Amino acid sequence: MADMETRNRRKLFTGLVVNIEQMEVRIGAKGWHVYQIVRHPGGVGVLPLHDDGTVTLIRQLRPAMGENLLEIPAGRLHPGEEPADCGRRELAEETGIMAGSLQPLGLYYPSPGVFDEVIHLFLGKGLTQGASEPEQYEDIETARLPLAEALRMAETDGIRDGKTIVALLRAGRLSR
Numbered sequence: 001m002a003d004m005e006t007r008n009r010r011k012l013f014t015g016l017v018v019n020i021e022q023m024e025v026r027i028g029a030k031g032w033h034v035y036q037i038v039r040h041p042g043g044v045g046v047l048p049l050h051d052d053g054t055v056t057l058i059r060q061l062r063p064a065m066g067e068n069l070l071e072i073p074a075g076r077l078h079p080g081e082e083p084a085d086c087g088r089r090e091l092a093e094e095t096g097i098m099a100g101s102l103q104p105l106g107l108y109y110p111s112p113g114v115f116d117e118v119i120h121l122f123l124g125k126g127l128t129q130g131a132s133e134p135e136q137y138e139d140i141e142t143a144r145l146p147l148a149e150a151l152r153m154a155e156t157d158g159i160r161d162g163k164t165i166v167a168l169l170r171a172g173r174l175s176r
Helices: 083-095 147-155 162-175
Strands: 006-014 020-027 030-039 044-046 054-062 065-070 074-076 095-107 121-127 141-146
Touching: 044 054, 044 083, 044 095, 044 162, 054 083, 054 147, 054 162, 065 162, 074 083, 083 095, 083 121, 095 162, 121 162, 141 147, 147 162
Parallel strands: 044 121
Antiparallel strands: 006 020, 020 030, 044 074, 054 065, 054 141, 095 121
């Protein structure tokens, strides 16, 4: 973390997935300002790219948005878990797909103004299909479509999920 002077740190909320912390932060000559930060363990997303140039995305309900979103398979990191291990686990759980290799697509910060969440992205290749085992609370439908079509959807309003847009655009750059 960059050099940052803070004071009066306190936890406001401890939840199932996130915690909320409040603190004062010195902003250079502008003085002290109160910030609230949502603490999240981080996550991983995998874009599975099949040999025929198609990708498998998932459609699932996102209660915060009140709609079903088309996304890459993804999930939350367990404490101490390596991102690639999390990616393999989530890909298999949500789609039944096993990846022979995971190529890093970098990471990104979904909402750095309020979240400390970091999402690691991978391109999955050498895919084999098995049976999915979603979490008890997940109702997931898979959708397989050409990478070019998914890229068009990411460039318009067809795909609205940030991690999916970033993964598709980065993977599209690699495939050119």
